[in-house]
Amino acid sequence: MGNSSSTPSPATEETKCTSTQKVGIKSGKKICCSCPETKQARDACVLANGEEDAECKKLIELHKECLRSEGFDVK
Incomplete structure (x- = not known):
């Protein structure tokens, strides 16, 4: 009888990208x-x-190479 929402809160969705991350x-x-x-x-x-x-x-190195090819500066 309460007014509950069935949608998950954005904070629990860890797989989404955040707007503070750098763009390639x-x-x-x-x-x-x-x-x-x-x-x-x-x-x-x-x-x-x-x-x-x-x-x-x-x-791990292959992934780093891929990210570098996208324009990211990874160590």
Whole structure:
């Protein structure tokens, strides 16, 4: 009987990009939305094997290269 809302609050949606993130020079995308293929592979590997795994290190570097190609300055 109360007036409750069924829509999730924006604060709980961690996967959305925020407006304070930098935008890639070449792509015009925010860093969180750039290179989704390499990001997904990197994240899956790190979750399964840890960041120090040799294959994961390769995937991390591939993702960094992709982000650099989009115009982001990553270390």
